[in-house]
Structures are given as structure tokens and as C-alpha cells.
Amino acid sequence: MILLVPMSPEVPRSRAPKIVPALAAVLILCIAFLEVYDLLLADGEYIESLQSFVVSGPDGRPALKPEASGFLSVRPLLRVAPAKADWDIERLILGNFIHGSLAHLLLNLVGVFAGVRLCCTFVPFSVAACIFLLGGSLGLWASLMLSSEVSGYIPHVGASAGIFALMGTYYVYNFRFRTRYFFWIPSRRGFINLKTSWFFFLDVLLLELVLSAAQLFPEKVDSVDHIAHVVGFLSGTALALGLRLAQRWPRWLQTRGEFVYWKEIVVPRHGGSQFVSIETWLELLEVNSYNDLVKLRICTTARLNADTIPDAILEKIFRWASPTFVRLYSSAVAGLVVDLLHQHRLLPRRWLSSMPYDSVILLAKQMTSSPELQKTMFRFVSEYRRAHPEGGDVERKLELLMTKLVGVMPERDSGLGDTPSSASAGTRHRPDRSRSRRETATRKH
Amino acid sequence: MGSYVPTGRKKRNSISQALAEAERDHLLDCPNADYFLRAEALVLDAILLYLMWKGIHHGCTLIGTQLIPWVHATLGIQGEFLSSPETLMAHVALLLQIGVLFAHLVWSTSCYGGSPGKLLLGLRVIDIADGRLLDLGRCTLREIVGKSISFGAFGFGALLPLVREDHRALHDLMSQSVVKRVHGKP
Numbered sequence: 001m002i003l004l005v006p007m008s009p010e011v012p013r014s015r016a017p018k019i020v021p022a023l024a025a026v027l028i029l030c031i032a033f034l035e036v037y038d039l040l041l042a043d044g045e046y047i048e049s050l051q052s053f054v055v056s057g058p059d060g061r062p063a064l065k066p067e068a069s070g071f072l073s074v075r076p077l078l079r080v081a082p083a084k085a086d087w088d089i090e091r092l093i094l095g096n097f098i099h100g101s102l103a104h105l106l107l108n109l110v111g112v113f114a115g116v117r118l119c120c121t122f123v124p125f126s127v128a129a130c131i132f133l134l135g136g137s138l139g140l141w142a143s144l145m146l147s148s149e150v151s152g153y154i155p156h157v158g159a160s161a162g163i164f165a166l167m168g169t170y171y172v173y174n175f176r177f178r179t180r181y182f183f184w185i186p187s188r189r190g191f192i193n194l195k196t197s198w199f200f201f202l203d204v205l206l207l208e209l210v211l212s213a214a215q216l217f218p219e220k221v222d223s224v225d226h227i228a229h230v231v232g233f234l235s236g237t238a239l240a241l242g243l244r245l246a247q248r249w250p251r252w253l254q255t256r257g258e259f260v261y262w263k264e265i266v267v268p269r270h271g272g273s274q275f276v277s278i279e280t281w282l283e284l285l286e287v288n289s290y291n292d293l294v295k296l297r298i299c300t301t302a303r304l305n306a307d308t309i310p311d312a313i314l315e316k317i318f319r320w321a322s323p324t325f326v327r328l329y330s331s332a333v334a335g336l337v338v339d340l341l342h343q344h345r346l347l348p349r350r351w352l353s354s355m356p357y358d359s360v361i362l363l364a365k366q367m368t369s370s371p372e373l374q375k376t377m378f379r380f381v382s383e384y385r386r387a388h389p390e391g392g393d394v395e396r397k398l399e400l401l402m403t404k405l406v407g408v409m410p411e412r413d414s415g416l417g418d419t420p421s422s423a424s425a426g427t428r429h430r431p432d433r434s435r436s437r438r439e440t441a442t443r444k445h
Numbered sequence: 446m447g448s449y450v451p452t453g454r455k456k457r458n459s460i461s462q463a464l465a466e467a468e469r470d471h472l473l474d475c476p477n478a479d480y481f482l483r484a485e486a487l488v489l490d491a492i493l494l495y496l497m498w499k500g501i502h503h504g505c506t507l508i509g510t511q512l513i514p515w516v517h518a519t520l521g522i523q524g525e526f527l528s529s530p531e532t533l534m535a536h537v538a539l540l541l542q543i544g545v546l547f548a549h550l551v552w553s554t555s556c557y558g559g560s561p562g563k564l565l566l567g568l569r570v571i572d573i574a575d576g577r578l579l580d581l582g583r584c585t586l587r588e589i590v591g592k593s594i595s596f597g598a599f600g601f602g603a604l605l606p607l608v609r610e611d612h613r614a615l616h617d618l619m620s621q622s623v624v625k626r627v628h629g630k631p
Contacts, residue, residue: 192565361468368460400470404463
């Protein structure tokens with residue numbers, strides 16, 4: 001959280017987190033603070049008047065005189081806030097909206113704003129509010145039960161347990177996908193997109209749990225309620241997992257928009273079956289073009305139907321195979337390319353011409369396990385070369401690559417079009433662009 | 446992109462080797478990372494290392510001051526090492542911290558071509574002659590010895606990329622390496 005601030009799940013602009021629900025949550029906290037502000041002032045004055053009851057304990061830590069408990073039990077803030085020795089459910093819920101100072105409020109406003117804004121990508125505002133309240137209240141309750149303090153009448157307040165519950169919710173919904181983080185890196189204009197799971201360890205385990213763990217014991221206690229944070233996070237995670245289970249949220253869907261599309265259109269169309277058509281998967285990608293899990297499903301389905309997919313659909317499939325996707329899931333894309341080439345299909349020229357050279361090397365490296373695959377790889381590189389204009393930087397590199405491959409490829413005719421002998425180093429093989437798929441297939445037979 | 450033309454290489458005997466060589470040629474052809482990008486990676490690494498360093502310290506302190514005494518008292522387990530658990534855990538923490546430092550800077554550069562900060566920003570550390578990743582010995586020379594000298598000499602070695610045309614620092618020169626920008630927009 002401190003190192004890299006999650007700005008948004010990696011989704012299209014139309015699916016990006018909205019600001020209105022987050023502002024509403026901020027407004028509610030501000031109003032609540034103003035409502036109890038007089039009470040806070042009165043409580044502060046009251047506590048000030050009890051300073052004479054504070055003494056130094058035998059171990060050097062502050063302790064209270066025995067008669068102080070009676071006075072503390074009637075402190076004004078306990079009318080709305082829970083304490084270990086005096087709490088009820090109503091005050092547990094109210095405790096989420098109360099903040100001890102303006103600084104405490106401002107810090108939590110940032111957290112609430114970010115948490116509600118991010119979570120509303122996946123759940124409606126009302127659900128996010130319920131998770132905030134339930135998770136926050138459970139966190140406060142756990143901190144009341146588990147913490148050890150000088151007096152049982154110290155109120156536990158603040159929205160941080162609820163914020164951590166929202167954080168848990170975000171991780172449940174976006175764990176398999178990427179997050180857009182804000183960092184001060186000028187070369188990336190302040191943003192960097194990374195897999196959410198990579199930073200789960202750093203954000204949650206290291207920063208929040210390990211660093212906080214050293215303060216869970218009485219000797220280390222500070223004014224921050226770490227137990228509430230940890231329990232709030234766990235509660236939010238459990239609530240979100242339960243909600244996903246109840247919703248039957250498929251694990252390959254990222255945003256609420258996709259889920260609604262799935263529930264309302266895809267499920268009725270396919271009768272609840274998970275084996276949906278490529279066209280339907282492509283429609284889902286229109287909702288969220290960053291969903292790599294849907295792209296993986298498209299690769300799998302396309303491989304099964306490599307010989308029957310219409311060229312127009314093939315063009316659409318490869319439109320989504322971005323360099324980032326190729327880099328992250330090169331084996332899936334390579335598998336699809338191999339199956340298509342085995343079926344004598346032509347790869348979309350636009351995709352080939354837009355693919356960076358290093359991505360092609362990455363794909364080619366996935367096609368080296370058997371001599372048959374190596375021939376397919378050679379044909380793939382040849383097609384890639386054809387898609388690039390002569391004289392460019394990529395062309396120069398490709399020529400070098402072809403030279404290298406020709407030196408090690410078997411000289412047998414693969415029957416798949418180009419062979420090393422027909423594309424020898426330095427002589428650019430001019431393809432017959434009118435050659436149809438049928439002709440290629442006929443030559444094979 | 447540069448205009449790197451590979452020199453004579455030893456004979457290849459497999460497709461994988463040919464592709465690996467092509468990849469290395471491509472890496473050598475990528476532009477050298479400029480000073481500011483490298484500085485960003487350095488700060489990112491410093492933050493990551495600080496967090497891990499503090500995490501290990503807190504975790505070990507917690508075990509030394511709370512968990513081991515609790516085990517000692519509750520379960521009645523006796524042992525020489527339990528007599529001063531805080532000192533024991535301080536040593537364990539130091540070992541772990543050195544291990545993390547080594548893995549973060551040296552091992553990561555040797556196996557993946559850069560520390561996590563560099564990899565996140567799309568930078569790769571490679572051999573300037575043939576584009577290969579550096580072996581463990583040269584990584585140690587670069588990351589431990591070279592950087593100590595680079596930063597120890599009033600940071601002169603680390604500021605070298607500002608004035609050199611090829612953006613190489615003193616530790617790059619010492620280890621015959623170069624930092625390339627592989628991904629990301631210029």
C-alpha cells in the first residue's frame with residue numbers, strides 16, 4: 001500500500017472504478033465526524049481532568065490508580081464507542097464511523113476513498129458498504145477481545161478495520177488479474193501495471209502483517225489497532241469469498257460488467273454450460289479487453305476448432321493477442337499458432353506485422369521440442385518475415401535469425417510451405433500472396 | 446534500435462541454441478538504459494530491500510522475544526540455544542538479511558538478468574560482448590565489489606553514466622556488462 005498505491009484494476013476506461021461511490025463514503029465519514037465532534041471535545045477535556053490518576057507501574061509502564069476505572073467508565077465517548085469492558089453491537093457498528101482526531105480522519109478518508117472506489121468495480125456500493133461495516137465491526141470486536149490495555153474503558157474507534165476488509169475484498173476479486181499501481185516513476189508516467197498476486201506478499205503479508213506483528217504484544221503496543229486491521233482484512237476476505245460463492249462468480253471473470261453480461265446473456269444462451277462458443281468469449285472481451293483468463297479460454301477453444309474457425313473470427317482472436325499477453329502466456333499462444341499452422345491456416349497478417357521481434361522469439365522458443373514442431377516454427381518465422389517490409393530493422397534481424405535457423409534446421413521438405421532450403425540466408429523468399437489455403441492443403445496431401 | 450551486427454560465433458548445434466543466440470543479439474541491439482531510468486530502478490530496489498530487511502528484523506525479534514520464551518515456559522523445552530533467544534535470533538536475522546541481499550542483487554541478476562527493481566522497469570544486465578546473462582562470479586563482482594567502489598568513491602562511479610555516451614557505470618565497466626532497456630516506451 002505504501003510502496004505501490006493500487007489505483008485501479010487493469011480494466012478498460014469504461015470499466016474503471018467510479019469516483020461517485022467513493023465520494024459518498026467519504027461524505028458519510030465526514031458527517032459522522034462532525035456529528036460526534038462535540039462529544040470528542042468533551043471526552044478530551046474529561047480525560048485531561050483524569051491525568052492525576054495515571055501513575056508509573058512497577059515495570060515502568062503507565063498504570064492507573066484503582067479508583068480511576070469508575071471515572072473512566074462514564075467518559076463521554078463511551079456513549080457511542082465500544083470499549084473492552086463496555087460494548088454492544090450498536091456501538092461496534094458506530095465505532096467504524098468515529099475518529100479520534102482530524103489526522104486520524106484524514107488518513108482513513110484516503111483509505112475509504114481508495115477502498116470503496118476499487119471495490120465498486122466488482123460489487124455494488126451497497127455490498128461494499130456492508131462488507132465495510134461487517135468486516136470493520138468484526139475487526140473492532142476482535143481487538144476488544146484480544147488486546148490487553150491499562151483499562152477496560154479505552155474506546156476502540158476508526159474506519160481502518162473496514163478499510164482492511166475492503167482491501168481483502170479487492171484481493172479476492174482481482175487476485176488473478178493485474179492492478180494499475182501508482183508510483184513516482186517518471187519514465188512510466190507514474191503508473192505501472194503488475195499482477196496483483198505478485199504484490200499481495202509485499203502489500204499484505206510483509207507490510208501489514210509482519211511489520212504489525214511486532215506490535216501485537218503489550219510491550220510494543222502503540223496507538224494503532226493492528227489486531228483490528230488483521231481481523232478486518234481476514235473478515236473482508238471471508239465475506240468476499242462467501243459472496244463470490246453465493247453469486248457463482250466464474251473465476252475467469254474480472255469486473256462486475258462481465259459478470260452481469262455472463263449472468264444475463266451468456267448463461268441463458270448456453271444453458272449454464274461452461275463450453276461456450278468463441279464468439280461469446282470474444283463478446284466478453286469486448287466488455288473487458290484486459291481479461292487474460294478469457295483470452296486463455298479463447299486460445300483453448302480455438303485450438304480445438306483450428307480447422308473450422310472462419311478467417312474473420314481468427315482475425316478477431318489475434319487482435320486480442322497483445323505483446324503483453326504473448327509475453328505472459330507464450331505457451332498458450334504458441335500452442336494456438338502451431339495448431340493453426342498444422343491445419344494450414346494463414347496467421348492474420350496484421351497481428352504478425354504488429355508483433356515485436358522479441359515476442360516472436362519467445363513464441364518460437366516454445367516450438368522447439370520436436371522436429372515436427374521445429375518445422376512449424378520455421379514456417380511461423382517465415383510468415384512473420386513476410387509480414388514485414390523489406391529494409392526495416394526487424395527485417396535485418398529476421399534475416400540474421402533465418403541464417404541461424406537455416407544452419408541448424410534439417411534439410412528435409414516439411415511439406416508445410418517454406419523450408420530452410422527455400423529461404424536460405426540472404427535471399428529473401430518472396431511469397432506468392434495469392435496462394436490460397438486450399439492450395440496449401442492440397443499440396444500437403 | 447541500434448545497429449549491432451554479430452561477430453563470428455562458435456558453431457550452433459540446435460534450434461534452441463540458435464534462438465537463444467538470436468535473443469541475445471536482440472538484447473544487444475536494444476538501447477542502453479539511461480542514467481535516470483537506472484536511478485529509478487536503484488531507488489525501487491532500495492525500498493524493496495528496506496522492507497524485506499525490516500520485515501526479517503521484526504519477525505526475528507518477535508520470535509526471539511515472544512515465541513521462544515513462550516515455548517521455553519509453556520512446553521518446558523530445554524536447550525542451550527534457548528538460554529539467550531534474543532541473541533540467537535539476532536544472528537539468524539543477520540544471516541537471513543545477508544541471504545536476502547545476495548538473492549536480491551546477485552542471484553536475481555545472474556538468473557533473470559536484473560534485480561527486481563530493474564526487471565520491473567524492463568531493464569536487463571547482460572555481457573557487453575555476447576549478450577549473455579552474467580554468471581554468479583561476475584554478478585558478485587558487479588553488484589558487491591563494483592557497486593561498493595562506485596558508490597564508495599563519493600558516488601563518482603555511479604554518476605559515470607551521466608557523462609559517458611554508452612551510459613555505463615564503473616561497476617558495468619569492471620564486470621564488462623551493460624544495462625539494456627528491453628521493454629517499455631522510450
